[in-house]
Amino acid sequence: MVGMGVPFSEPVLEDPVAERERLLEELALAYRLFAARNWGDLGDGHITVRDTEKSDHMWLLRFGVSFDQATPEDMVLVAPGGSATHRDGRTADINITAHYIHHPLHDARPDVGAAAHTHTQWGTPFASERRLFEPISQEATMFFENHALFDDEEVQILSDDGGKRIAHALGDNRAVILANHGLLTVGTTPADAVGWFLFMERVAEAHMKTRDAKPISAEGARIARDDLTSFEVGWQAFRWAVMRHLKN
Numbered sequence: 001m002v003g004m005g006v007p008f009s010e011p012v013l014e015d016p017v018a019e020r021e022r023l024l025e026e027l028a029l030a031y032r033l034f035a036a037r038n039w040g041d042l043g044d045g046h047i048t049v050r051d052t053e054k055s056d057h058m059w060l061l062r063f064g065v066s067f068d069q070a071t072p073e074d075m076v077l078v079a080p081g082g083s084a085t086h087r088d089g090r091t092a093d094i095n096i097t098a099h100y101i102h103h104p105l106h107d108a109r110p111d112v113g114a115a116a117h118t119h120t121q122w123g124t125p126f127a128s129e130r131r132l133f134e135p136i137s138q139e140a141t142m143f144f145e146n147h148a149l150f151d152d153e154e155v156q157i158l159s160d161d162g163g164k165r166i167a168h169a170l171g172d173n174r175a176v177i178l179a180n181h182g183l184l185t186v187g188t189t190p191a192d193a194v195g196w197f198l199f200m201e202r203v204a205e206a207h208m209k210t211r212d213a214k215p216i217s218a219e220g221a222r223i224a225r226d227d228l229t230s231f232e233v234g235w236q237a238f239r240w241a242v243m244r245h246l247k248n
């Protein structure tokens with residue numbers, strides 16, 4: 001996956017102000033990539049990134065902006081209590097469910113810089129089966145012993161408490177399947193989280209299309225997982241997808 005103009009590693013900046021600007025550009029690209037995959041057409045789903053200076057705050061797309069139109073200027077800062085402001089300090093509206101789900105994840109996992117969730121063509125149907133992935137494909141091995149199931153009746157998350165239960169189910173894993181709801185991934189940056197989300201959707205598709213698949217062994221799955229995730233695979237997948245789907 002390395003080459004053809006795709007940097008091997010994500011170019012993280014040391015200055016927190018400059019890094020914030022870079023991450024907000026990346027967050028806008030992430031939303032537009034979701035739109036290019038026909039995800040979030042009904043305003044469903046959200047991607048967040050932790051602020052570079054206020055670590056208990058996160059950024060996300062303001063309410064009412066179509067994902068395909070997202071720009072860095074459309075991102076708003078969300079405080080721990082759920083209030084949101086534009087970059088000039090004006091009050092902003094958000095999809096409050098994003099706060100209920102994502103803030104507890106960021107709070108529980110200091111290593112998580114970003115989280116991605118939406119309702120997809122294959123992820124949501126798979127989530128309705130309330131089960132984990134099996135190592136039935138190369139990409140599926142990436143999630144072997146590295147994802148969890150939120151097996152809960154609360155498909156419409158109505159408070160921080162629901163988000164805390166999702167965070168508990170996620171644990172130290174890279175991803176969680178929200179029963180009867182959809183997929184959710186976390187990462188160090190929006191690119192990382194969304195890159196893993198792309199893989200997760202592909203794995204859900206494989207499970208839904210191959211109803212009698214024969215999984216490989218645990219030992220084989222661990223070998224493949226460790227090799228496939230030995231570099232910045234989320235960032236790489238994100239960049240490839242951006243080049244493919246976002247021509248401008």
